[in-house]
Amino acid sequence: MADKKSELTAAEWSILKAVWDNQPCAAPTVQETLQHRKNWSYSTVKTIMDRMVAKGLLRTKRMRNLILYRSAITRQQAQRGEIMRTVRRAFNGALTPMMQFLLETDSLSQAELLQLETLIRKKRRKGGGRKTKKA
16 A cells, blocks of 8 residues: 555645656745646745655755755655555445446546556566455
């Protein structure tokens, strides 16, 4: 399962996306990037970013009077954390019922189904997957 630091709030997601797109960047750059979507003041953005540093989501580097921020987690780590949090909440931590739910909603195109089948075949060939306990 993903660790707690990759379970992000909506505000943290917004800031991380801005940092990923602009890193390394200063807090004013992030605030400007988010200005058209969020009406956050500089102090709000800076406070959230400082908390994200404390959580281990962002790293800082001081250059003269400027503090530059970089992401400490990748998009993939953040996405995994979000998916696993949803699986725990909605499906009691079980992936199979989640996949069954997605397949039964009829929201997947034939191309997406083919992509999933291909990914499963590749995973099987590599010997992937968790070992299940025998009863």
